[in-house]
Amino acid sequence: MSNPAGNGEGPEHTAFVELERIVGAALEHLAEVAERAEMAEARNAEFEELIKRFTGDESEAGQVLHRLAQLEEDNEDMCSQLEAGRDGVDKLIAKIRFLEEQR
Secondary structure, eight states: OOOTTOSSOOHHHHHHHHHHHHHHHHHHHHHHHHHHHHHHHHHHHHHHHHHHHHOOOHHHHHHHHHHHHHHHHHHHHHHHHHHHHHHHHHHHHHHHHHHHHHO
């Protein structure tokens, strides 16, 4: 098959390179989000301890701790979604590599 650009790279190669760039950027973003989630968990644990130490009103402390528990649950859900996203990206990379090997 002829290559009109004459640079030795077909449109499939260009598409694969762009896809790999996009996947790489997505993986970097997922890593940043996971790091931020871990930092949030650490802050939540510190916050919980501070509330226990400094609030004299048990009902207020209970409300804050209840909300904290909800946020932690949301965080776990997001971490699960991140993991599923990573798995999907890994599968996509494997397919890309397979397709490249078929060329």
